[in-house]
Amino acid sequence: MEELVFLNRDLSWLSFNERVLLQAARAEVPLLERIKFLSIYSSNLDEFYRVRIPVLMAVDEHRELTAGPGNYELAKAEIGRQQELFGQIIHRQILPALSACGVHWVYNENFPEHVVEQASHLFFTEILAYIHTVNVDDDLTDFFAENNKLYQAIILMDKHGHERLELVNVPSDVLPRFYAITNDGGSYVVFLEDIMKQNMTYFFPEDEIKGMFNLKITRDAELNPENSRDEEDMTAALERQLESRDLGFATRFLYEPGIPLRNLYRLIYGLNLQKAAVVAGGRYHNLKDLNDFPLKGAAYFYPKWPAVHFEISRTETLFELILKKDILVNVPYQSYDPVLRFFNEAANDVYVTEIYATLYRVAERSRIVSALMTAARNGRKVVVMVELKARFDEANNIKWAKQMKAAGVKIIYSNLDLKVHAKIALVKRMVNGNEQSVGLLATGNLNENTARFYTDQVLLTAHRGMLKELELLFGFLSKSKKSPAADDYIDFQYLLVAQFNLMDRFLTLIDREIEHARSGRIAGITIKLNNLEEKTLIAKLYEASQAGVVVKMIVRGICCLVPGLTGLSENITVTRIVDRYLEHGRIFIFENNGEAAFFMGSADWMNRNIYSRIEVCFPVLDSELKRMIRAIINLQLNDDVQQSIYLFLQQTKQKHI
Structure with missing residues (x-):
């Protein structure tokens, strides 16, 4: 067996940031958007120096000098090379392009x-x-x-x-x-x-x-x-x-x-x-x-693509639709309105009794938080888990937490050693003596601003099994514990929850594909992530490749897995999409001998996500939604992303609604 190989996480991230920089060199990108990519690159690098460089410097202080250059020195050299490229792009491409426009x-x-x-x-x-x-x-x-x-x-x-x-x-x-x-x-x-x-x-x-x-x-x-x-x-x-x-x-x-x-x-x-x-x-x-x-003119921007809107009859509410069938919202290609409406209806629906939600990063002027406060003022029981440690959003989260508390919302803070990164909400209703629940599970934050340029998926569902497990999870979160103890055990059957079963379930799902491949059955794994670092899961993907499982990955940022190595990862391909929107959704597809299992959720495969956070991934059970997700992923794997996804979703018009 080949020795396992892992790429350096920081050098991998720097290579992603270089991809951002290279967007500024693409003549087909509108000029002001190219300039904005220079801005994004610079902002990313500033954050890298604030967050990662202190770690690398501290580690290198304890290295033997004879061991060669440390990670800090390697990162510093790579940044220097990229900065040279930054200057070349401005002088050789951006300045001449502006001059051609009369600026x-x-x-x-x-x-x-x-x-x-x-x-x-x-x-x-x-x-x-x-x-x-x-x-x-x-x-x-x-x-x-x-x-x-x-x-x-x-x-x-x-x-x-x-x-x-x-x-x-x-x-x-x-x-x-x-x-x-x-x-x-x-x-x-x-x-x-x-x-x-x-x-x-x-x-x-x-x-x-x-x-x-x-x-x-x-x-x-x-x-x-x-x-x-x-x-x-x-x-x-x-x-x-x-x-x-x-x-x-x-x-x-x-x-x-x-x-x-x-x-x-x-x-x-x-x-x-x-x-x-x-x-x-x-x-x-x-x-x-x-x-x-300061450059004005529509020609310098990306063309506007109107979001695909959901057609909801005036005679029905969103909750009534969710009770009939699951709804999947693919932002920014589809309108974020159903998510806003979910919370607006929860605030004023006479049948609603309780509302639970997690908030990680919210908009500065959040309509979602405003709806939660309205619900509390309307006499609903509203419980919100606010993550105080969402880096660079702490002040905004504290501000909203204080306002919600003043409005009557019960605020829960996580233990400082265990971030809550899950993006979930639960609404309980009582209709004619019968309890009903509707829920929201997402790959991205409940933030109407970032929904305009982050690609994410939001599932609106009334699935009783998933929502019962959501209720149990909110019960655990209310205890603000450092980690689950024996008496906190929850036997999750549907949800994959970090600190409980997420790691084991992903390993089991990969093992099942390995067994299918070895037995000559249909096997395959398709995964979309922001970052891939955790070595146990990478090693399991290497094992799957060696067993003949074809593994297709879309990884935007850090990727410590090395694809295409003979005898180790020759059946693994990695696609990195850097373009108009920030690819943010996490999607997992396991072929399972023709009975494919689909999951989405908040969890990247990073050490912090697996070991230091509460994350929630959830199954997609509706066959039509599965077809939609597969179609979108296939478009992305073919590197024909934006316009094609818009056309596809416009054609489907969310027929399941």
Whole structure:
């Protein structure tokens, strides 16, 4: 048997981010969308430095120096290569494409004569009020370089020949990063920091400016609040840490090349950056701001594809339809309206008695949360599991949790060691003395904003077995335990729930395909995931390949499995889709000798999902919905994704409704 091979998870993620970057190089992608891919790439990389780089640096500190380059050094080298590619795409493709559209993006060059006067006017009327300076050589006890904020280091020479170093903030957090200037000389787009450089002599009229250099500091984003049985104490502790998140230790000091070494070291020591990765970048940083690049015109955007809407008769409610047959919503190709209507009906249906839901990441102005609060005000029992540790969404979740609690919603927080990542809801009704239930199980968050550009699946069902198990799961979640104890055992028959049976069930499902293949029966596995890391499951897929099972995978991000290796994974193929939408759904198909088993859910095959979270995957039992899922997956495996899926769903018109 071949030795098992696993790819490095961080290098695999960086290769995914490079795929994002390469979208900016595709001439067939509308120009502004290409610029937005540059923004997404930059934003992703910033998060990588905040979340993963601290881990890699800590691990490498304990490695033997003779062991060769560590993961941090390998990642750093790969990032450097990608940054070179980033610059090439801008200079060789984006700038010429903008020029062909009559727009001159002033990038890494002096201002054209036509721009100077208007740029100066902008500086004095719109920008000047937000700028302050600090002397780096003075005591910096009261100064703190904030996370991912832009600064400029100004090297000055006074009339006595003495050099000093000043630090100037670039107020891109309160002002536009880009300014569009139009005059008789043409149309120009200029950087905020370049306008500042052009007018910097205003601040230092008696000094000679010897150099001006842009810089940025990225800080660790990890939060480690202590567990508490008191919900208010735990929330308060997390809020305190959120206030100091941007004060974490520096993981990266990004600077514009060309700054003299003595000045670079003055900055490093003056700003206490000795442990940060010191990285020479380009002239410009924080290019995630390219998401707001000022280019107007429909031709520069993706064409609008109207979402396929569900046809629901005025004489029936959504709940009545769900009681008849399962409904599957494929967003963003299909309208998110049924999900919103699910919660709206739950809030005002006279037969509803209880509502349960999990919330991981919700919209800033969430209509779903508003419906839950309305339900509580209407006298329904509403219980909501709010995950406080949804990274970078903690503050929004705390805000909503407080508002829901004030409205009468019972709020449950998970144990801090066990995230609740499941995307589920349960509505209980009492009709003429008979109890009815309808439920929602999804692959993505209950978030109407991200539903516009994340591909996900939402199942609306009245299946009694699944919903009874959902009720039992909500009972367990209400205990906020670190992990299930013996007395918490739930014998899930339909649902696959991490911490209970999810790992074992997936292994059993793969084993069944292995047995079918060895016996000459129909076997096959098709899996769509965001990330694939967990080694036990990867090893089982290798075993399936060696047994002759054809394994087809769609993995968007991290993929530690190596496909196509003779004797190990020759029957495994991996497709990576990076395009207009963020592929987010998790789908699992096991052929089972012609009686295919379909599952969907919230769980990636990552260590954190399997071992440190509550995840829920669920079966799809309706034969028509199975055909729909298979058709969509086949389109994606053929790499003919977006328009084809729209056409397919428009043709089907959700006949099961």
